[in-house]
Amino acid sequence: MFLSPELVAQTREQTLNNLLGLSSTCLSASQRLSDLFSAAGRDALHHGSKQVAQFGHGQLDSLTSFPAVLWLENSARTSRLIDSAYEILGETHKSLIQSAEAQVRAFDQIVFATINRAAKSSPWEGEIALAAMRTTLETAERTLHGMSAAAVETVDLAENEVHQIAENLTENKQTTRPNGRGRTTTR
Numbered sequence: 138m139f140l141s142p143e144l145v146a147q148t149r150e151q152t153l154n155n156l157l158g159l160s161s162t163c164l165s166a167s168q169r170l171s172d173l174f175s176a177a178g179r180d181a182l183h184h185g186s187k188q189v190a191q192f193g194h195g196q197l198d199s200l201t202s203f204p205a206v207l208w209l210e211n212s213a214r215t216s217r218l219i220d221s222a223y224e225i226l227g228e229t230h231k232s233l234i235q236s237a238e239a240q241v242r243a244f245d246q247i248v249f250a251t252i253n254r255a256a257k258s259s260p261w262e263g264e265i266a267l268a269a270m271r272t273t274l275e276t277a278e279r280t281l282h283g284m285s286a287a288a289v290e291t292v293d294l295a296e297n298e299v300h301q302i303a304e305n306l307t308e309n310k311q312t313t314r315p316n317g318r319g320r321t322t323t324r
Contacts, residue, residue: 151243162232220303227296
């Protein structure tokens with residue numbers, strides 16, 4: 138029941154390619170998250186400096202609506218930040234699911250080869266048991282593929298929900314503005 142050197146080399150290559158792809162995805166996601174959070178930090182500092190500049194120039198009438206306006210603007214920015222972060226994490230999660238499925242297929246390839254080799258040198262009773270093992274493994278592979286597809290679809294749905302929430306918060310921020318007399322009005 139020895140495996141051929143070609144099959145072992147092919148399995149190693151598939152495993153290394155899976156790990157390389159997963160590592161690349163994780164590095165890309167961490168870079169994108171780092172860029173996103175640093176941009177959000179710069180945006181928050183810029184926005185905060187504008188608020189301080191208003192107070193420094195004697196625009197004290199904005200003090201009465203300051204908490205509400207600040208909260209609305211921050212909620213819209215935060216919702217966009219969360220939306221972008223969920224998008225990045227969702228793509229990474231989908232890649233992780235696909236990489237895990239590809240790795241299971243690579244290991245199953247070795248098991249199938251072992252079953253085939255064992256079936257060639259087994260008595261007919263053993264062949265029946267090995268055929269049952271092969272069928273079970275094939276069914277498990279199909280089930281895993283279905284579960285992976287469902288998991289990817291669930292991640293897509295979660296991304297869409299977060300995106301819709303972010304859009305709603307951004308729309309609410311744009312329709313509510315201070316009217317200059319210390320109160321907020323809705324357009």
